[in-house]
Amino acid sequence: MKDYPRKLRIGAQIHSELAALVRDELSDPRVADVTITSVDVSPDLRNARVLVSLLGDDQRLADAVEGLQHAAGRLRGVLGRRLSLRYVPQLRFAADVGLREGDRLNALIRDAVRRDAEHHDPSND
Numbered sequence: 001m002k003d004y005p006r007k008l009r010i011g012a013q014i015h016s017e018l019a020a021l022v023r024d025e026l027s028d029p030r031v032a033d034v035t036i037t038s039v040d041v042s043p044d045l046r047n048a049r050v051l052v053s054l055l056g057d058d059q060r061l062a063d064a065v066e067g068l069q070h071a072a073g074r075l076r077g078v079l080g081r082r083l084s085l086r087y088v089p090q091l092r093f094a095a096d097v098g099l100r101e102g103d104r105l106n107a108l109i110r111d112a113v114r115r116d117a118e119h120h121d122p123s124n125d
Helices: 005-024 058-070 072-082 097-119
Strands: 035-041 047-053 090-095
Touching: 005 035, 005 047, 005 072, 047 058, 058 072, 058 090, 072 090
Parallel strands: 047 090
Antiparallel strands: 035 047
């Protein structure tokens, strides 16, 4: 599928503005310290999938996504005033589990390497 330059430009603008809005405009404690990791705008520019990440457990991330989805209409309204777009995409927030899965896999690899080193340590013989 071809990515259109306008689609990418609008995605980057939304990413930048949303990061500032979440940081400066939202007072919901559930969304404190949320990081917008990516924005994928549909080819027709009607929808935007916003991936977010957060340090903490999975429940805290789920709560943050819920808080952002609750504020989506307000965020979309402010985006409409800040960006000169004919139509502002509907915002759909989702957890970015890729970072969490990467951390989990790194921990598994480190643990396996540590156990392998202990198992093959010549001083244990």
